[in-house]
Amino acid sequence: MAKGVLAITEQRDGKFRKVAYEVVSEGRRIADGLAGPLTVVVMGNAVDALAEEIKAFGADKLLVLDDPALADYRTDAYTNALAACLPAVDPAVVLLGATAQGKDLAARLAARLNAGLAMDCTAVKVAAGTVTCTRPMFGGKLFADVTIQGTPQVIAVRPNVMAIQRVAREAAVEKPAVQPGEVKTSVVENLMDAGGKVELTEAEVIVSGGRGTGGNFQPLEALAVALGGAVGASRSAVDEGWRKHGDQVGQTGRVVSPALYIACGISGAIQHLAGMSTSKVIVALNKDPEAPIFAKADYGIVGDIFQLLPAITAAVQKIKS
């Protein structure tokens, strides 16, 4: 009978993405709830060091799928390799992060297994052997509590939501022969943004700008640097060509969940809220006291962002020094 949890980690260029720690930590909690083992999968090329590192987060068993065919993420190679080892593990739950890669893999793998999938979950609870997931729907206007029939239950959790927890445990390491199968897709090129920046969906702090910036994001960048965060944007700011599409937060952009979201010159349209309403603390800076964003914020200041932002940056720097 299906038992325990299989947690699939995500790495890029030999480093785990933050979501990997979240998935393994949440996987440990679910496995404990189900009184079953946690198997953690590390996939890639030459990933032994990663396998070693993830041991500190509570795996009972590590499955290391190490093969040149897995160097780049390719849906077919990853799906085939995972599907080949699943029967031996026979997990009750397959857990991934709902990133670009994780969502893609979860969808294809679930279809391969004819398994139910709960995408982009913000909470997972186990009671009396039943796993219940919470997922925002309709752009976060409603939350659904869902269960999945049959096994495995495939669950993808929203990045930046699940608590990371270290759990000391001895993990057995297995390195099965990788079976990437027939691979039709190929990666031609990786066009990554210049390094050194915090990535939007992993950021603890996001300073986001809208039409009210008038295209001048410099004061937002400065505050983001002071807070160690990232800069996001409303669709208007993207449509104006001030920011790239990848920065757009909202229903037709990225869904983010930082600890702190600072909305600067953003009115608070429903489609924007869809992308940031699960942020833990929301601060709104807007010159219009009637702006709808204030109704969704925890803290608000009515004022001109070009006066407020430099002052906030200075105050942050003062505290940090």
Place this chain on the structure above:
Amino acid sequence: PDTESLVQIAGDGKSIKKDDIKWVMNPYDELAVEEALRIKEAKGGSVTVVAVGPQKAQETLRTALAMGADKGVHVNDPVAEGGDALATAKILAAVVKGLPFDLIICGQRAVDEDNYQVGAAVAEFLGIPHISIVAKAEVLDGRIRCHRTVEGGTVVVEAPLPALFTTQRGLNEPRYASLPGIMKAKKKPIEVKTIAALGLDPATVGAAGRKLIIQALRLPPERKAVRMIPADTPAAAAEELVRILHTEVKLI
């Protein structure tokens, strides 16, 4: 539902009230239709649009036909209703199996349940490769090259045709249906299909085939009322905000 719609929970606590909602084409599907039309304009061929849904879904198909698609297929069957992404993908795959095709384009997600799943599942059921979240697509000789948006950048991926990809904003600016387009669309064919005609087992589709079971819908947890920080001077407001974030919320 239109993204502006108020979405309310129905009496059963598990579904939404459908009466007052304005239904529109999913914004990611507008990108899909537009991209299909552009590829047709550049390379020839024809564009077929497919929808699974009740009678109302026909309006969406008509919109796509008015934009320039050639024909529609509408799976309109009470048995198909209430399905999850997997069940819907099974139906779509069955429809496509009966059609000649080189390329399938889906939205990356539908702005209802936000499943991000149907495209990949259709490709899996058809045994063809898929590439998701695509902001730029080029049809080359027998292949498709896609710019796939990932966190922190773009990955360029290729797959041989037939293939499927899912859309991301930035792909194109969808056209509006013109008046002549709307007139022409009225005469374009929409083929209506049932689950039985597609040869599908009714137990595997629609509400009966659901594996993702909605136990309850609820409103998101309410935030406390906003605390407005007085802005007598920008500096004073900034100091106070940072003090709160530092000492009360312990974020900075």
